[in-house]
Amino acid sequence: MMELDPAATFRQEAADLLDSLETVLLDLGQTPADRDLIDAAFRALHTIKGSGAMFGFDRVAAFTHDFETAFDLIRKGKIDANHDIVTVSLSARDYIRALIEAPDATDPIIGEAIVEELQRLIGRGDAKGAAGAAAPPAAAAGASLASGQGGWRITLAFEEQILRNGANPLALLDDLRELGPCTVLPDLARLPALADLDPESCLIGWTVTLAADCPREAIEDVFMFVRDEMRLAIAPLAEGVPDVRPGFTLDMAEAAAEPAAPRPEALSAETASHPLPGKAAPAPAGAELNRRAEDKGSTVRVQAxxxxxxxxxxxxxxxxxxxxxxxxxxxxxxxxxxxxxxxxxxxxxxxxxxxxxxxxPMGSLFGRFRRLVHDLSRDLGKPVDFVTVGEDTEMDKTMIERLADPLVHLIRNAIDHGIESREARASTSKSATGRIELSARYVGAQVLVTVQDDGAGLDTARIRAKAEEQGLVQPGATLSEQEIHQFLFHPGFSTARTISALSGRGVGMDVVKRTIEAMRGAIDLTTIPGHGSSVTLRLPLTLAIIDGLLIRVGEGRYIIPLSAVEECIELTAADEARSRGRSFLSVRGELVPFLRLRELFDAQGAADPHQKVIVTAIGGTRIGLVVDQIIGSHQTVIKSLSKLHADVTMFSGATILGDGTAALILDVAQLVSLGQGRADDRTPEAA
CATH class of the missing domain: 1.10.287 (Helix Hairpins)
Known part of the structure; x- marks a missing residue:
């Protein structure tokens, strides 16, 4: 049986917690007074600190402690959450991730600088402590119930197997000591004779007298992730009657011997309504957070x-x-x-x-870009609202992974080039805050992912001038706006006047195009001068299995992705005569260029007398593919081509047919580009 690596388990759980923490901090930056967000940030930091200490990540625990303390002060109202604290907390989150993933390569000076900045921000807000300590009369009535006047008496005992599950009761007692002076008395009543003692069983209980006027919640937070494996009773010293929380049932005779034990009838009533299921494995570091999602359906973590x-x-x-x-x-x-x-x-x-x-779901991808927008907005001095739509739209995980880099480039361009400065927006009566919308939706068998901004739009004249300067187009050549905008995807093309850390080298949009085409997708680019631009990525749902159209060209059989097929028509003798060698076909009054696949593939033998034209479309551009025979639809399992075929651009993969032979899968995007190029070289006469 494969044994779990505790450190690997902690890293995975910590990664999830850090992702959640980033989301919480970004939300907190927009609504600093949200108590639920403050509590969520504190719980995440508390969990990372406690689990880090438990699994030997001492640097993580020590560094996180300062930020846990800061958010504890925010929870208590002694300081206010603000944009600066959120910003330094995001930097701390990045540093914690580095400490977990590559502790030896992490510079401690960076951590010290982050902590110093935090201390400076906290020091700025210390003056609020005295003012904030004076609670309004309405709140004062419940203050004595939320804090122990004169301290607390805490009685606790754990399940026997808690040591085997990885928890350390002594570390929890140390956490209690951080709340204030403690007197700890052990209860040895459950210990057996030495000959019967199991060193891996926890049979000791404790009674703790805490001389600190702290809130009850602070004590409960110490035991947040072991509450189901213990009995915890908390009572103000002035009352002497503990408050019983759900937990496992101890023998009543033993419970009665404990100081300030709960009344037997109260204990039995509580435990009867909260039975504790048996546990065979330790709860993960994020168990408390995961437990809240049980009502939404359980999940199992599986390696990709x-x-x-x-x-x-x-x-x-x-x-x-x-x-x-x-x-x-x-x-x-x-x-x-x-x-x-x-x-x-x-x-x-x-x-x-x-x-x-x-x-x-696309939401798992969209969430990554909130931090990107937050940082770029700060660095460029452009306030931006980031809106996401269609987070529930689903795609294959492989597509999600490949889509991340293109979207990073598109969002960077939208903020850097699209969104204007405050002054420029004010001069056009626009809101000072720009807007970027990232959306996803289904259209047939495709997913459309759109990045839209409300900036200045594309400067078509400037793009054309730059293209002429680089020799990409002859001066005076007739080009549509759409054709001019396509120069943005040319390698090395950039309209930026200066090279910066964000743009100017002309590689971003080229990367976008190559990545999307490798995913068998297409790009639509639209713009309205003065009102913004929109880039839409048209993508298949998956790269693993697709619906294809099986065709024959000569003796070879090929697959065309069905999502790219618009219609199939017959190439008649009249069509051949009208084209007059120019390879254009009139489809309901629209001229569509076509390619003869027999010529491209150098097929041997005579062509079939009744050839067919498959009209395909990618990104609004249509092209016909002339084939000998359309065999029918085919469920296509895609196999990648070897590195030896890297220069064969007309095929995106291969599949195995029912008779065991191989069939190549056509790359429609490459064929459309080839056909469009030939159409540009040979403009047809009017039909």
Missing amino acids: ERLDELMDRVGELVIAQARLSQLAHSGTDLAIKAIAEEIERLASGLRDSTMGVRMV
Whole structure:
């Protein structure tokens, strides 16, 4: 049986907590008075500190302690949350991640500078402590219930297996001591004879007298993540009657022997309504946060590599099922045909279920860019509202991973080039705060991801001038605005007047185009001068299995992604005559250039007498592909080409057909570019 690495478990749990912390801090920057957000930030920091100390990440625990203290002061109202504290806390979050992932490569000077900045900000707000300490009369009535006048008496005992689960009761007692002076008395009544003692069982209880006027919540927070594995009773010293919280049931005789123990009837009533299930494994560091999501359905963490392996196995099963179906239908045995149909149904269901498991909501990707917008807005001095729409739209996890870098470039460009300065926006009667909207939606078998800003829009004249300067177009050539805007995606093209850390080298949009085309997607770019620009990425749902159209060109068979196919028509002799060698086809009054795949692929033998034209479209550009035969639709499992075929741009992959032979998958985006280039070279005469 594979043993879990505690350090690896902590790193994974800490990564989730740090992601949640970043989201909470960004929200807190917009609503600094939100008590729920302040509490959430404190809990995340408290968990990271406690778990870090437990698993040996002492530098993490020591560094996090200062920020936990700061948010504790904010919770108590002694200082206010503000933009500066949120900003330094975001820097601290990044430093904590570095301490966890690469502690040896992390410069301690950076951590010291962050802590010094925090202390400076806290010191600025210390004057509020005296004023904030005076609670209004309405709140004063409940103050004695929230804090122990003269201190607290705390009685606690843990389940026997808590040591095996990784918790350290002595460390929890140390946390109590940080709240104030403590007197700790052990209860040894449950200890057996020495011969029967199990060193891994926790049989000692404690009674703690805490001489500190702290809130009850501060004590409860110490035991936040072990509450289900202990009995905790808290009472003000002035009352002497502990407040019983749900937990496991101790033997009543033992409980009665404890100082200030709860009344047996109260204890039995509480534990009867809160039974403790048996536990076989320790709760993760984020158990308290995860427990809140149980009502929404339980989840299981699975390594991404296992999902990839499962998808590969399902792909092989789909190929084998296709071969079985072809063999079954070529014979006359009805029983074999029935089995083949049943396996086809099961394979189809398994394929859909596996692809569903791999689907990830876009919100998991969109959340990453809030920090990007926050930092760029600060660095460039441009206030920006970042709005996301369609977070529930799902895509394959592989698509999500590849989409991150292109969106980073698009959002950077939108803020750097699109959104104007405060002064420029004021001169055009715009709001001082810019707006960037990141949205996702389904359109057929595609997902459309759009980055839209309300900036100045594209300067078409400047783009054209830069293109002429670089020799990309001849001066005076007739080009549409859409064609001019496409120069933005040319390698090395930039309209920036100066090179900065963000832009000016002309590589960002080139990266976007190459990445999106590698994902079999397309880019639509629109702009309205003075009102902003919009970049839409058209993407398939998945890169693993697609619906394809199986065609024949000469003796070879090929696959065209069905999502790119608009219609199929016959290339008649009249169409051939009208084109007059210019390779244009009139489709309902619109001229569509077409490519003869026989010529591109150097197919041998005579062409079929009734050739077909498959009209495809990518990003609003249409092109026809002339083929010999359309065989039909085909469930296509995509296999990547080897590195030896890296320069073969017309194909994006390959698949295995039912008879065991291979078929290449056409890269429609590359064919559209090729056809468009030929159309530019040979403009047709009016039909």
